[in-house]
Amino acid sequence: MTRLWAKTGTEFSEGWRQIRARAIETMQVGRAAAIHAALPYMSEVLAETRQAGIPSGVLVPAAFLEAAPNGFLVQDTLDRLPVVAKQAVAGGATALEARSQAAVWLSGVTLTMLADTRRDVFHADMVQRPQLTGYVRMLNPPSCDRCVILAGKRFLWNEGFQRHPNCDCIHIPASEQVAGDLTTDPYAYFNSLDEAGQNKLFGKHGAQAIRDGADIYRVGNIRTRGLGTAAGNRRYGTPYRRTVEDIYSHDRDRKFVVENLRYHGYITGPQIAGGNILGNDPAGRILAAGRGRGTYTVGGQTVTTARAAKFDALASGRRDPLNRATMTAAERRLYDAHYRAQWAAAGYRPNSVGANSADRGLGLRPITQREAQRAQDTLRAELAIARDHQATPNQVRELAALLGL
DSSP states (O other): OHHHHHTSOSOHHHHHHHHHHHHHHHHHHHHHHHHHHHTTHHHHHHHHTTOOOOOSSOOOGGGGGSSOTTSSOHHHHHTTHHHHHHHHHHTTOOHHHHHHHHHHHHHHHHHHHHHHHHHHHHHHHHHTOTTOOEEEEEOOSSOOHHHHTTTTOEEETTSOOOOOTTOOOEEEEGGGOOTTOTTTOHHHHHHHSOHHHHHHHHOHHHHHHHHTTOOHHHHHHHHHHTTTSHHHHHHHOOOOOOOHHHHHHHOOSHHHHHHHHHHTTSOOSSOOTTOOSTTOOOHHHHHHHOOTTOEEEETTEEEEOHHHHHHHHHHHSOOOTTOGGGOOHHHHHHHHHHHHHHHHHTTEEESOOSTTTGGGTOSEEEOOHHHHHHHHHHHHHHHHHHTOTTTSOHHHHHHHHHTTO
């Protein structure tokens, strides 16, 4: 693709017109090859790991070529190429520099489209096997810090695959995960790198914090989202949290460094894959523990327990996106902020969130004006984060839409 673009001159629209048909054909041939390579993957993995997963039909390769993975026609995406070059010129680049910048864009789009086409095949093949209720995200090293903290995370069969441009991570059937495998365990991957590689991945201070016992998920998430910094505080309106850079730069005594890492929420417990934050038990542990009691009755209403809700979602591969028990931490933050802001507007403050307590008029107390303002500020901050497409998963924005936000 980039060789085709290199043959064009500095008249970007005319050059693109001359190579357009060949470029589209080249992209489709590449996607067809990706599909051909992906078709046997699921069957081979299931056979190798002795898992059940009988398909309910046969995948049609040509169907995956009808549109790009983003739902648009392939040519609609590629037609942005001359526009990217012209925008570079408008930004002050020379014609040759603009052509080079457009080539970088084209390379990224090509790699992403090929990888997403492959993932579409994996996902479709998994969905058509009723015995498979989810998938685990696996690294394809070398990987970036954003992908490393998602390694080994289990997703329901109908959840989308979160990825950034040029991401080459893949799906694997949920039960394929092996404890300690560096491609599904963030800590195993981190420890497989030398100190220079760890520093390159998470930054010098972030990597040192992880080596000193910090939670890799907390370090990665705060670093990626820009939280805990003065800039992040201005950007999202969130409370200030000391960064690991700040802690290591000002605290010379290792004892105080570790104490501050713990105080500011970086050290949360033992370093285990999947994290150790309360309520974020790995899927395997939830399924092994069983559904439990399931329901209980309060005030004449039957309420499903959080444990049962999680178990049902994992076992069936379906979840109620408005059930707090099945939400991610990011979804819960937005949901809780919205919940408290609603009650603040009504003049009350719920003592807790969940179990429908406030809906029954329980656990409420009058709210002060200052508390009401804080509730509204927190909701605005969470919405600002939700609108950040680079830092926030799509499912958080989908929850915002469901809440009418």
